[in-house]
Amino acid sequence: MSGQGIEVAATREARRTGLVLAAACVCQVMVVLDVSVVNVALPSVASSLDFSAGSLSWVVNAYVLVFGGLLLLGGRFADLVGHRAAMFVGLALFGVASVLGGFSRTPGELIAARAGQGVAGAVLAPLSLTLIMVTFPEGKARGRAIGIWSMVSAGGSALGVLLGGLLTEWLSWRWVLFVNVPIVVAAALLGAWSVRAARPTPARRLDVVGAVLVTVAVSALVNGTILAGEHGWGTAGALVSFAVAVVVGAGFAWWELRGTTTPLVRFGVFRSRSVWVANVIVVFIGAATIAGFYFASLFLQDVLRYTPLQAGAAFLPFCMGTIVGAMTSARLAARIGTRTVMAAGLALGAIGMFLFSRLHADSTFLNGFLLPSVVASVGVGLCMVANTTLGTTGAAEHEAGLVSGLLNACRQCGGSIGLAALTAVAVSATKHSGTSTATQALVNGYDRAFVVTAGFALVAALVAALFVPSASRAHGGSAPASDGSRKGTTTTADSDVAATG
Template sequence: MPEAAPPRTDSTPAKAPAKTPARAGTLTRTAGAASAGTGGRSGLVLLTVCLCQLMVTLDASIVNIALPAMGEALGFADGALPWVVNAYALAFGGLLLLGGRIADLAGHRRALLAGLVLFGLASVLGGFARTPAQLVSARAGQGVAAAVLAPISLTLIMVTFAEGPARARAVGIWSMVTAGGSALGVLLGGLLTDLLDWRWVLFVNIPIVLVGVLLAGRSIPAVRPPRTGRLDVLGAVLGTAAMTALVYGLMETDRHPWGSARTVGTLAAAVLLGLAFLAWEARFASAPIVRLGVLRARTAWVASLVVTLIGASMLVGFYFCSLHLQNVLHYGPLAAGAAFLPFCAGTMAGSMIAGRLTARYGSRTVLTGGLLLAGLGMLWFGGLGVDSGYLEAFVGPSVVASVGVGICMVANTSMGTSGVDPREAGLVSGLLNAGRQCGGSIGLAVLSTLAVAATRHASAAGDTPLAALAAGYDRAFVVTAALLGVAALIAVVFVPGRAAAARR
């Protein structure tokens, strides 16, 4: 994504991407223009992108607690209500890479404003929906807008702040917003649904969009997109189709079992489309939408893999915590939302200290520690039962898991964006966002299946319906803890230590 190219702070000269000389030149010229226009407005840039990222992450979770009210008001058919969530996730996950490339061609300011306006319009239409189809379509529109906004937000940080303490602080704040947005979404969704109406979980985006448009107009320089830029149409189609098929196939496993012809066929199509996409990008595309050579950098592919596991763990944790509070402990929307306050506070605390810890102990130590702490919290959640009280059984794991999530999100994002050529900023941010989103979809699909299986097993063993539900949720939490353990092992093995990083 073209924007301001900050001065490099290391002694290693930047290498232009292979096979893309025309694009590299236009990016360099665009970056210089953006740098001149940004000037001292870096604080406003950070505020703008964090506001956009907050809205994107809020809307991934804000509707969860409002789903029963939506279903009752609009008359959703059995099994159709999850599409209020799935439509957003499908459009968002499927179009992330394409959204980043479109921003390359349109320019950051134009793409950011277009994404904000589309998000606002979709929110208005969803808030006034009178049928299930209208609401699901509006949620899909929000997902399309999110696929444009999410890659831009991190890219603007990477190209506005020079690598070093300034960028580390900015990434820390952005990561705090990303990690805390989902927890805040559950809280806000409960408050709005209980105190006002479910429609306000969509209308709440309107003031955010208005403020975002005003800030973007003042802070993001209007840089003319490069005339030589072109869209890799076939690569965009293959990449979008592969991600859409993957996300769709996984989301439908609650209705079509893993071994069914429909699920196997959809996932097989996703694999074939993905292989075709990789082959086209590597061998034939003259201006690839994803330059695969960027993954030769260890930090890029390790960060993408780790954030996929973090994304799976975060979404699964919020989802099953919400279900346990409402279905087992019988909390109402307001109480269930308020129950996530410790998680919000812990995430913010972890994000705030992550930068200082990384500067002192290095990325590998801090990332590993954060992942293990988050895994410990999820394992603690695995002990929730029918008689578990909120204070003694929910607050403790919420604080431990959330502090760990805040730490590892900041450490992983900082590691993944370090040493990145400004011309690759959009690509790396797109990969990190796509990894987190697809990780959440994969994790939710797989662990929902495991939870249902555990619930059925507990029921067959004679447990009460509530106890069987709790057993299924506990299984999901334990497996989530295992995923975070795997991520910690990857960090230990592949993330370079401080001495090795200093020599690079």
């Protein structure tokens, strides 16, 4: 091939890889945006479909719970049928579920549609990162692509709240679901132009039993927490749900260890300190951020009487702060270490969440909501990107999908359980507030939830300060492979694994 032909081919390949990155980012932003885009619309949803205060959280939980429970299975599905096919299946399911949800007439129909979106999201989320890993070679190109992908993930939730406010105010709450249709079309076109039909791996079977067991266990735990908040911790329904969670959870552990030759989760991966620490931390990050968005949205509309559009606009500082934190995270981690960045970011997040608990019925945007938003959002942005880097640094190549899937699954399950627990806390505090006005009772409930949310972030900060490897950097490396062999260069994370046994 002539020099000119080589140059043309290189230009075409660069254009294709750019489109792959765009497709991956559109899929990812749709997945994370759909967790928060409905938050501002929740009061309108409750009024339109007659949700109770306790059951309303299932509009969020139905998505987050199914999404988190099936994330690992979604990654295996992409391996089985191929990346291109999995992308189109996930997008088609997301689009159909969104349309059905937009036309919902009862709470059950909407919750079922949100669960369908969760199934689709469980396919698309791990696939979006996998597309980057197989398209961009190791080094600066892949690092830059993952950085852009991480920024989209960090900012998507905050942007979702703003978009939800705009759609609910100008159109109706149903458009927070219908809006996914043009996004699905855009992602499908980008994928059709750029994503190649990778060869599937039929030798790898799907661990459907493991996926069902973990989803049932987490669902029972969330349901028990909600029932406990509504009717008391000693009620039969709550106790039965907790018992099912324990029994099925133990069954999942046995199945993964002894019952299948193709486990959904290979527990040996947690021998790496960076993996288990990052996953513990991301559980608390998910609980703090997902629940924080939920209660902040309700506070703005139920207490301060903001319109959906005003509530969405009030989250703009949070959106910008998250993006600033995400953009700064990698550079700071390279200079002062991941542990310092994560501990400081999570501490900022805890302070911001606690400041939210100081809001009252006479608060305004400037004298009440702005400062907590800025403090919490910068902290969230710093820790989310640094924690993703920590959790994937040093992973053996054949387990990159597993560790990235674990991070996503733990964040979503943490968010679902945290939201259920804090809904129970808020409902209980509201019922027993003893105040003379309904508005003040709501304030008491929301403030109590924000205090617990701050506690989640503080626990994560302590875990980061105590257990993140002291010399870890954002550069990465390779951790021990599962069979004891080494891939790549030895890193600080490797020595920490060896030291901890």
